[in-house]
Amino acid sequence: MSRPPGAHAAPASVDRPTVSFELFPPRNPDAAPRTWETVRAIEQVHPDFVSVTYGAAGKTRETSRVFVSRLLQETNLDPIAHLTCVGTSRADTIEIVEEFLDEGVRSFLALRGDPPLDQPDWRPHPEGLHTAGDLVGLLREIETRRCAGSASQAVRARVRPLSIAVAAFPRGNAGTGGTRAQDVASLLAKQEAGADFAITQVVFDAESYLELVAEARDAGVVIPIIPGIIPSTDPGRLLRVQELTGVLVPTTLLEELGSASDDLDRHRRGVRAGIDLIKGVLDGGAPGVHVYTYNQHHAALDLLDGAGLRGSGARSSAPAAVLA
């Protein structure tokens, strides 16, 4: 299916908060149908963009590229390709970036990347970049070189400028032992290297996001910072996220989910908690929300419905009872 003409003309007022989703490439052929079911459901709500994860140390280089390419060619979604840099040499990173650009990708989420969990003796590539800021700089450098070498490319770049997002960590980056102050310094460096906006690690409370934004603004960070939200309907998933990211799940949330009478009640309570969080960050001035879907759309879309963020042209997939 080709991109339908006018597909990006979703009804929207300029003040509508941005809505975006994180997806990961299907882990295997069996997972592909479910992933595409989610893609099709997400298309219906006309998000501003979707972001596609990239396996640590380039583990999903090919599947991420193919998935992003298919999203570009076969859907009306605007994909942002995540890209990590510590596991690859500078030369390989350049090749990977060129591959994405050749596919027509114009948006990246530039990341340093973490060691693969299953490789305790893993070491960063000795000829690799060291930080996400370095990767932002390299992306800008590659784009400048491509435009200088081709007038056609220079015109295309005027029409569809390269956009670079980066990560931010409201509670500091537990994975690297970094504090919030260090993350703000790193965010400033990413902005100076040419980042356009930031997406945060998962937040469970509006305060941590708002405090990060306040500290970042004091430090001179002016780029928009979008909070990352996870649908809080599955306590098991929340605890896995806590283990992976070091971001503590509030005990009040776990207790709320634990007191549910059945699955539907748990879903309803989790969606309600997510709606309150979305209202909190938007009331505090967030430009939008980025929803971590884990390639499952029901809870993510119920969240949007409840928060009143679904595009007006979209059909609802949520039974009204879920939100009652």
Ligand SMILES: Cc1cc2nc3c(=O)[nH]c(=O)nc-3n(C[C@H](O)[C@H](O)[C@H](O)COP(=O)(O)OP(=O)(O)OC[C@H]3O[C@@H](n4cnc5c(N)ncnc54)[C@H](O)[C@@H]3O)c2cc1C
């Ligand atoms: C929204 C989001 C999406 C993600 N997607 C992926 C993904 O697809 N694949 C994946 O493998 N991982 C992903 N991650 C995880 C991410 O790669 C890791 O958390 C990684 O540890 C840090 O990434 P970074 O890009 O912030 O690195 P950096 O900004 O380079 O930071 C790494 C460390 O260096 C320090 N640092 C860097 N520059 C400076 C500076 N100038 N001054 C002071 N300190 C500095 C930081 O404080 C931090 O401790 C994602 C994270 C987020 C929040």
